[in-house]
Amino acid sequence: MGKISDRIRYVGVNDLKTTAFEGMWPLPFGVSYNSYLVMDEKTALIDTAELGFAAEYMENIRRELDGRKIDYLVINHMEPDHSSLIAMVRESYPDVRIVANAKTVPILKGYQGVTDNIHVVKDGDSISLGNSTLTFYMTPMVHWPETMVTYFAEEQTLFSGDAFGSFGALEGGITDSDAGLYGSSDAAGSVFGAFRDEMRRYYSNIVGKYGQTVQAALKKLSGMSIARICSTHGPVWEKSVSDVVAYYDRLSRYEGEKGVCIVYSSMYGNTAEAAKALAAELESRGVPYAIHNLCTEHVSYAYRDAFKYDTLAVGAPTYNNDIFPPAYNFMYGISARLVKNRRFFAFGSFTWAGASVKLLNEMAGRCGFDLISEGISFPQAYSREKCDMAAVADRIKAALA
Numbered sequence: 421m422g423k424i425s426d427r428i429r430y431v432g433v434n435d436l437k438t439t440a441f442e443g444m445w446p447l448p449f450g451v452s453y454n455s456y457l458v459m460d461e462k463t464a465l466i467d468t469a470e471l472g473f474a475a476e477y478m479e480n481i482r483r484e485l486d487g488r489k490i491d492y493l494v495i496n497h498m499e500p501d502h503s504s505l506i507a508m509v510r511e512s513y514p515d516v517r518i519v520a521n522a523k524t525v526p527i528l529k530g531y532q533g534v535t536d537n538i539h540v541v542k543d544g545d546s547i548s549l550g551n552s553t554l555t556f557y558m559t560p561m562v563h564w565p566e567t568m569v570t571y572f573a574e575e576q577t578l579f580s581g582d583a584f585g586s587f588g589a590l591e592g593g594i595t596d597s598d599a600g601l602y603g604s605s606d607a608a609g610s611v612f613g614a615f616r617d618e619m620r621r622y623y624s625n626i627v628g629k630y631g632q633t634v635q636a637a638l639k640k641l642s643g644m645s646i647a648r649i650c651s652t653h654g655p656v657w658e659k660s661v662s663d664v665v666a667y668y669d670r671l672s673r674y675e676g677e678k679g680v681c682i683v684y685s686s687m688y689g690n691t692a693e694a695a696k697a698l699a700a701e702l703e704s705r706g707v708p709y710a711i712h713n714l715c716t717e718h719v720s721y722a723y724r725d726a727f728k729y730d731t732l733a734v735g736a737p738t739y740n741n742d743i744f745p746p747a748y749n750f751m752y753g754i755s756a757r758l759v760k761n762r763r764f765f766a767f768g769s770f771t772w773a774g775a776s777v778k779l780l781n782e783m784a785g786r787c788g789f790d791l792i793s794e795g796i797s798f799p800q801a802y803s804r805e806k807c808d809m810a811a812v813a814d815r816i817k818a819a820l821a
């Protein structure tokens with residue numbers, strides 16, 4: 421069941437229980453914690469899984485090992501979704517030698533109390549399992565300081581850690597030939613197509629700030645011949661390796677596709693009406709867009725599509741002479757993720773003295789965004805006369821042309 425190739429076995433688990441990953445990110449399709457066994461004369465386990473899945477995970481390992489022991493445990497990443505079973509693996513397989521880099525050592529001690537039988541590796545170091553060679557490359561800040569990837573040359577396989585990972589549990593298989601996105605009826609044509617939105621939501625929310633270090637990692641990997649990517653979340657990429665790498669490259673360069681991500685917040689519906697008017701005008705012009713209401717939807721979806729499109733339109737009423745907090749929070753996150761290369765448009769209702777549009781523009785200016793216009797700050801109720809969204813849509817369409 422867990423066979424990826426003769427030498428590579430999947431021993432990961434699906435998490436369909438956790439409602440919020442990292443305590444924050446909704447998981448409508450679950451998430452997988454992927455871990456792999458490489459089997460040759462010696463065996464190596466690549467990362468582990470989340471603590472709550474100990475019984476299932478340990479059983480997966482036992483089944484694939486079929487009586488053998490684990491010689492090495494390679495730690496690519498110490499975030500607890502992959503590392504919280506390390507001590508338990510050592511209890512069951514006391515001779516296992518841990519393979520980790522110098523930055524991992526203190527983190528491993530701090531979380532798992534493990535200090536002995538560690539083989540410390542540097543960038544480019546290898547271990548041999550017989551006819552299988554694992555080589556380690558440091559990829560710091562993708563998305564923690566200790567992150568590294570493991571390359572299995574004989575199988576042209578990259579164990580990439582969180583890089584190229586996605587939210588969404590695996591249904592029906594493991595690779596992009598046979599895995600579906602759990603619980604999704606989306607027939608997007610390919611497995612990559614089915615996972616793309618959840619991959620971008622994972623990237624934009626969890627890795628999004630580290631575009632520069634992801635670019636450095638991609639540069640480092642660019643010389644390798646990669647036929648298979650085994651990441652820690654989502655499908656194993658085989659058919660879609662080049663698509664997935666190209667997509668990651670694009671996301672980490674903050675390169676949006678042509679279109680508008682409309683993100684709005686509204687207490688009484690007036691700013692909401694303006695947002696919907698803008699959506700209707702874009703629709704009638706054939707401009708691609710997504711629209712998200714921060715008051716009813718989790719902000720992670722807004723970030724997902726802010727990373728998708730090259731134009732960002734943000735609506736917020738004025739609130740205590742400031743930006744209505746959900747939109748302020750969203751813009752804070754845009755700035756924290758170092759989002760670049762966006763056109764920007766702000767709008768919002770007020771009653772006695774508008775402030776939100778001016779302040780949104782200032783936040784956008786600090787991100788280096790190009791303003792489509794000075795924005796539309798309108799008193800009280802929405803009307804076509806107060807909010808000429810047709811003109812805004814014309815400008816956006818012209819800018820995208």
Ligand SMILES: Cc1cc2nc3c(=O)[nH]c(=O)nc-3n(C[C@H](O)[C@H](O)[C@H](O)COP(=O)(O)O)c2cc1C
Binds near residue numbers: 687742
């Ligand atoms: C707690 C609170 C604080 C507000 N602060 C301001 C303000 O400082 N300046 C202002 O012009 N309007 C202020 N307003 C009025 C709103 O901006 C106004 O009701 C606006 O139309 C709401 O837009 P919405 O329907 O999109 O929520 C405030 C409203 C509330 C409830």
Ligand SMILES: [Fe+2]
Binds near residue numbers: 497
């Ligand atoms: Fe992580």
Ligand SMILES: [Fe+2]
Binds near residue numbers: 499501502582652653
């Ligand atoms: Fe992870």
